[in-house]
Amino acid sequence: MQSYTFSRHVVLSGCSGGGKSTLLAELASRGFQTVPEPGRRIVAEEQRGEGKALPWIDLEAFARRAIDMSSRDRERFSSADRWVFFDRGLIDAAVALEHATGTAASDSLSKTGRFHRQVFLTPPWPEIYETDSERQHHFDEALAEYQRLLEAFEQLGYHTIILPKIDVKSRADFVLKRLC
Structure with a gap:
């Protein structure tokens, strides 16, 4: 991938089980392009196959697959003229690889373009946190990841905005009002 800025690419990140996928669905219902979480797609693929690149089996292999998948996702939307x-x-994925191997996230991202400068993070929200077949880690592990x-986002120079714990429509409004 070439090194340039994807100013219309917005990251929704944060604590597992914090409502990112629900927010993504709300934004899609409003006509925005959205890209589902690579991790869940990889886990689903691995569970249908040999299941070796799962985060609870081989975090490094999982993170490397997520980096590859995420890079392809970005390329698909490289010419977007609206928010994605x-x-x-x-x-x-780069942060997960750093956690697994010690490879600095900045090194894994050195040849990729930057996302929009504002990154929206879902805070820990134990009241809605659930494990499932694709999210098997406990809440304390989710907190450490968060x-x-x-x-990492702060070290990489992004402006992090913590999403309030409000209903999904209000959360989507919050995100859209703050994008600049």
């Missing part, structure tokens, strides 16, 4: 919302994606992401 990404449920997690490239930066989250902290790594918060620190």
Whole structure:
């Protein structure tokens, strides 16, 4: 991928189980292009096959697949002239790879374009957190991941905006009003 800015690519990241996918669905219902979380797509594929690149089995292999998938997702929307919302994606995958191997996220991202400068993070929300076949980690692991992401986005020079714990329509309004 070429190194340039994708000023219309907006990251929705944050704590697992914080409502990112629900927010993404609301934004899609309003006509925005959206990209589902690579991690969930990879887990679903792996569970249909041999299941080796799962985050609870081989986090490094999982993160590398997520980086590849996220890069392809970005290329598909490289000429977007409206907002495109990404449920997690490239930066989250690079942070996971850093956690698994020690490879700095900035090194994994050195040849990729930057996302929109504002990144929206879902905070820990234990009242709605649930595990399922694709999200098997416990809430304490989700909290640790959230902290790594918060620190990484700031170190990478993004302006993080923590989403309020409000209904999804109000959350979508919140995001759209703050994009500049």
